[in-house]
Amino acid sequence: MKKTVVIIFCIIVSLSVTGCWSSSELNDYAFVMGIAVDQGSEPDNILMTVQVAKPSGFKSTITGGGSSEDAFWNVANEGETVFSTVRGFTHESGRKLNFQHNAVLIYGYDIAEKGIQDCLDLFVRDHEFRASTWIAVAREGGAGIFETTPDLETIPAVQIDKMMKSQKYTSETYTITLLDFLKRLKSGTTAPVAPLISTSGEEDNKIIQLSGTGVFNEDKLVGELSRTETRGLMWVEGNVKSGIIVVDCPCGKGKVELEIFQAKSKVTPVIKDGQLSIKVEIQEKGNLGAQTCDEDLAPTEKLEVLGESQNKAIKAEIEAALEKAQELDADIFGFGDAVYRKYPKQWKELKDQWGEIFPTLEVEIKVQSEVYGTGSITKPVE
Amino acid sequence: MFQYFKKVFRHLKMQNLNQQQEDPFAERPEFVLSSDIDQNLTKFREIFGGSNDIIIREIAFGQDPQVRGIIMFVDGLVDKATINLSIIKPLMYDLRIIHSEGKYRVDIEQIKNTLLSVGEIKQTPVIDQLVNGCLSGETILVVNGLTEGYSISTRAWENRGVQEPQTESVVRGPREGFCETLRINTSLLRRKIKNPKFIMESMELGKRTKTAICIAYLQDVADPALIDEIKLRLNRINTDSILESGYIEQFIEDAPYSIFSTVANSEKPDVIAAKILEGRAAILVDGTPFVLSVPMVFVESFQTAEDYYSRHILASATRMMRYLSYILTVLIPALYIAILTFHQEIIPTSLMLTLAASEEGLPFPSFFELLIMMLTFDILREAGIRLPRPVGQAISIVGALVIGQAAVAAGIVSDFTVIVIAITAVSSFVVAPQSDSATMLRYIYFLLGGFLGGVGITIGMICTLVHLASLRSFGTPYLSPLAPFVARDQKDVFIRAPWWSMGTRPKNMGVQDLRRQGHRLKPEAPQEGNKS
Numbered sequence: 001m002k003k004t005v006v007i008i009f010c011i012i013v014s015l016s017v018t019g020c021w022s023s024s025e026l027n028d029y030a031f032v033m034g035i036a037v038d039q040g041s042e043p044d045n046i047l048m049t050v051q052v053a054k055p056s057g058f059k060s061t062i063t064g065g066g067s068s069e070d071a072f073w074n075v076a077n078e079g080e081t082v083f084s085t086v087r088g089f090t091h092e093s094g095r096k097l098n099f100q101h102n103a104v105l106i107y108g109y110d111i112a113e114k115g116i117q118d119c120l121d122l123f124v125r126d127h128e129f130r131a132s133t134w135i136a137v138a139r140e141g142g143a144g145i146f147e148t149t150p151d152l153e154t155i156p157a158v159q160i161d162k163m164m165k166s167q168k169y170t171s172e173t174y175t176i177t178l179l180d181f182l183k184r185l186k187s188g189t190t191a192p193v194a195p196l197i198s199t200s201g202e203e204d205n206k207i208i209q210l211s212g213t214g215v216f217n218e219d220k221l222v223g224e225l226s227r228t229e230t231r232g233l234m235w236v237e238g239n240v241k242s243g244i245i246v247v248d249c250p251c252g253k254g255k256v257e258l259e260i261f262q263a264k265s266k267v268t269p270v271i272k273d274g275q276l277s278i279k280v281e282i283q284e285k286g287n288l289g290a291q292t293c294d295e296d297l298a299p300t301e302k303l304e305v306l307g308e309s310q311n312k313a314i315k316a317e318i319e320a321a322l323e324k325a326q327e328l329d330a331d332i333f334g335f336g337d338a339v340y341r342k343y344p345k346q347w348k349e350l351k352d353q354w355g356e357i358f359p360t361l362e363v364e365i366k367v368q369s370e371v372y373g374t375g376s377i378t379k380p381v382e
Numbered sequence: 383m384f385q386y387f388k389k390v391f392r393h394l395k396m397q398n399l400n401q402q403q404e405d406p407f408a409e410r411p412e413f414v415l416s417s418d419i420d421q422n423l424t425k426f427r428e429i430f431g432g433s434n435d436i437i438i439r440e441i442a443f444g445q446d447p448q449v450r451g452i453i454m455f456v457d458g459l460v461d462k463a464t465i466n467l468s469i470i471k472p473l474m475y476d477l478r479i480i481h482s483e484g485k486y487r488v489d490i491e492q493i494k495n496t497l498l499s500v501g502e503i504k505q506t507p508v509i510d511q512l513v514n515g516c517l518s519g520e521t522i523l524v525v526n527g528l529t530e531g532y533s534i535s536t537r538a539w540e541n542r543g544v545q546e547p548q549t550e551s552v553v554r555g556p557r558e559g560f561c562e563t564l565r566i567n568t569s570l571l572r573r574k575i576k577n578p579k580f581i582m583e584s585m586e587l588g589k590r591t592k593t594a595i596c597i598a599y600l601q602d603v604a605d606p607a608l609i610d611e612i613k614l615r616l617n618r619i620n621t622d623s624i625l626e627s628g629y630i631e632q633f634i635e636d637a638p639y640s641i642f643s644t645v646a647n648s649e650k651p652d653v654i655a656a657k658i659l660e661g662r663a664a665i666l667v668d669g670t671p672f673v674l675s676v677p678m679v680f681v682e683s684f685q686t687a688e689d690y691y692s693r694h695i696l697a698s699a700t701r702m703m704r705y706l707s708y709i710l711t712v713l714i715p716a717l718y719i720a721i722l723t724f725h726q727e728i729i730p731t732s733l734m735l736t737l738a739a740s741e742e743g744l745p746f747p748s749f750f751e752l753l754i755m756m757l758t759f760d761i762l763r764e765a766g767i768r769l770p771r772p773v774g775q776a777i778s779i780v781g782a783l784v785i786g787q788a789a790v791a792a793g794i795v796s797d798f799t800v801i802v803i804a805i806t807a808v809s810s811f812v813v814a815p816q817s818d819s820a821t822m823l824r825y826i827y828f829l830l831g832g833f834l835g836g837v838g839i840t841i842g843m844i845c846t847l848v849h850l851a852s853l854r855s856f857g858t859p860y861l862s863p864l865a866p867f868v869a870r871d872q873k874d875v876f877i878r879a880p881w882w883s884m885g886t887r888p889k890n891m892g893v894q895d896l897r898r899q900g901h902r903l904k905p906e907a908p909q910e911g912n913k914s
Contacts, residue, residue: 029726
């Protein structure tokens with residue numbers, strides 16, 4: 001009898017001491033939606049700005065209370081190291097920061113040029129961060145991005161998240177998650193890339209913009225790709241999901257816009273007579289999206305002609321990207337990894353000289369594309 | 383320690399045995415009628431005491447010599463017209479006429495055969511049997527000089543009649559329900575199954591209540607071992623009262639401490655008939671419209687009569703929805719609390735923001751918030767059932783207002799909590815036969831989820847499954863035909879296959895006659911050139 005009472009007592013006590021466990025209420029947490037890491041006031045310091053979702057402001061927007069309260073709260077903290085800075089936020093925020101729903105990680109331009117290795121480890125190591133967080137580099141300070149007022153979303157970080165997801169419709173910005181960024185960083189030869197983000201517009205009415213892609217060498221930002229160059233990179237990787245290619249009309253006047261439907265790529269390293277070269281094959285299928293001329297483009301011969309110009313356009317994009325990459329000596333395409341996979345033995349020697357090999361690497365580009373549809377109509381609208 | 387318990391246990395057992403030996407209610411076969419009517423009369427008066435509903439009437443009949451007799455019956459349990467016209471009149475009037483005309487003489491011993499125009503008459507010298515017969519509505523006739531009394535069946539009493547049952551209502555299907563009188567209930571079953579192999583064996587249980595029990599089964603279908611086991615368990619019952627079939631259920635069930643019931647019950651004759659036809663046995667108890675059926679399997683709770691009457695496609699979909707409802711009503715509060723307080727990372731971001739907004743500024747931890755609402759709902763439900771119907775409606779209006787509006791408006795609970803409780807409450811009514819297990823499981827899972835999160839719920843689910851798999855009902859595994867898996871019987875588990883394809887009875891109950899209908903019964907279009 002005594003024993004039972006003791007056992008029951010133990011169970012009740014152990015179950016009611018929930019404080020020590022990881023149970024906690026939603027309103028005990030401050031949910032971080034975005035993090036920006038910038039150069040601090042001292043050379044060794046970092047300035048971290050977090051964007052926290054503010055439920056009370058959110059409530060007024062969903063119930064339509066008419067309150068103009070912001071649904072987010074930006075708070076900054078400066079420190080020498082990342083983790084201590086993160087924990088340091090308790091001095092400013094009554095609620096513990098929770099990073100489980102963090103969507104974006106933005107680095108300031110200056111800290112990206114200095115190297116981001118030091119401020120990356122925690123975001124990978126800690127269990128609260130997600131590997132699917134978007135990485136971006138801000139042209140100005142990262143903190144400035146969070147100061148904008150998005151028009152469609154309530155929180156700037158959520159706006160960035162949606163923007164990243166919608167880039168597949170143009171394939172002109174290379175969006176990258178923390179996991180993919182890390183993979184590139186870890187490979188040793190492949191250069192990490194990250195989209196560049198900036199603000200534009202008036203002081204009170206700034207909007208967020210994605211503009212090109214930043215190229216890293218190891219962990220340091222070394223250069224930029226333009227939008228077309230970015231798509232050149234994505235062609236090689238086979239990442240192009242959709243987008244518009246503008247070519248001249250075969251008739252000589254006006255333009256034809258082709259919508260990308262499907263794209264595949266194949267990268268094959270070839271070692272011939274001790275000479276390494278890369279063969280890139282692209283297969284693409286497109287659709288006639290719009291035209292400005294009044295030529296009837298529906299006949300098969302015409303579509304074939306269009307396919308030819310499409311081939312050229314794609315090839316040009318890839319060549320532009322390749323030129324830029326070789327200029328920066330940054331293997332953004334992951335050719336090194338492809339060589340490693342095909343020639344693991346030879347790679348051991350090549351690896352150390354990759355910095356010298358890549359800028360002069362011979363790349364053969366073969367594009368095979370077709371235009372197979374004309375949309376809902378065949379003849380142009382007159 | 384164990385030794386001590388064993389000793390105590392054995393001691394108690396012995397006491398039980400001793401008590402069984404000196405049973406004051408057992409019939410005493412040695413206690414018989416004497417041939418002297420006055421002695422018998424004194425005995426009966428002694429036994430019945432002064433109960434004013436027991437009528438003891440002395441009569442004299444015949445001439446030359448005049449014979450005395452006693453007629454005894456319980457007022458209200460008998461059909462007086464039968465007594466007057468078929469017992470008293472023939473004895474006192476017809477017999478006199480026959481005698482006076484002197485055509486032939488009727489022997490006193492032949493009264494039963496020639497004079498009493500009643501269907502069922504039993505003859506016995508044992509006084510206790512006569513007394514019991516009298517108390518259950520028979521009329522007792524004792525004649526001077528005879529050492530055997532007649533127990534004449536004249537049962538007739540007021541009853542509710544066959545009405546539509548309050549539980550288990552259907553849109554399509556028979557609307558009659560069992561009532562409180564055993565004989566009417568057996569007749570309802572007999573009307574469904576007109577087969578001489580349909581056996582109804584009767585018993586009497588309860589030493590003081592002498593409640594009539596009836597075991598109904600199909601002799602050539604049901605497993606004989608099952609019937610023996612039922613009789614064995616029923617005979618073990620040594621209680622003084624059986625007022626409802628629930629008494630018997632608790633005496634014969636396999637797992638008395640389980641939250642899952644292993645004996646099914648129904649108020650509808652068509653449901654019980656269907657179960658009997660599948661090879662189960664039914665136990666009918668006098669005085670209650672709830673008829674038990676054994677063995678019971680878990681999936682039986684999700685089958686309703688209407689599944690079999692409506693067309694199979696919608697019936698299957700509805701049945702799957704019933705499983706879903708059961709899972710929802712058991713798990714939703716637990717999952718909600720576990721995700722909200724332990725696993726915020728698995729909520730989609732936009733939903734998380736909405737949730738956080740609705741939780742903002744609430745004074746209680748979500749655990750207590752949800753617990754309060756769950757308790758409120760159960761209190762309201764109980765109040766709604768127990769109160770007189772008009773008041774019950776008022777209660778539900780107050781409850782709906784309190785839960786749905788005021789609590790949210792006052793900022794005590796979040797609107798999400800109300801939604802969660804509402805879904806839980808609505809889906810708890812879908813699977814009525816498992817409603818008690820669902821209620822218990824809901825609270826258990828809720829505590830586990832609230833204290834241990836997803837790990838707790840997983841532990842709870844594993845324990846529940848292990849427990850379910852360990853249960854048996856009269857030899858049939860409770861989870862069958864899912865575990866042990868019988869492929870052929872899946873036709874009536876998650877889906878209800880069309881009738882023409884359900885050729886066999888469920889195998890899990892060990893039926894003697896597995897096939898219930900012929901082959902190739904699927905309706906087909908008439909063949910070309912084969913028009914008749």
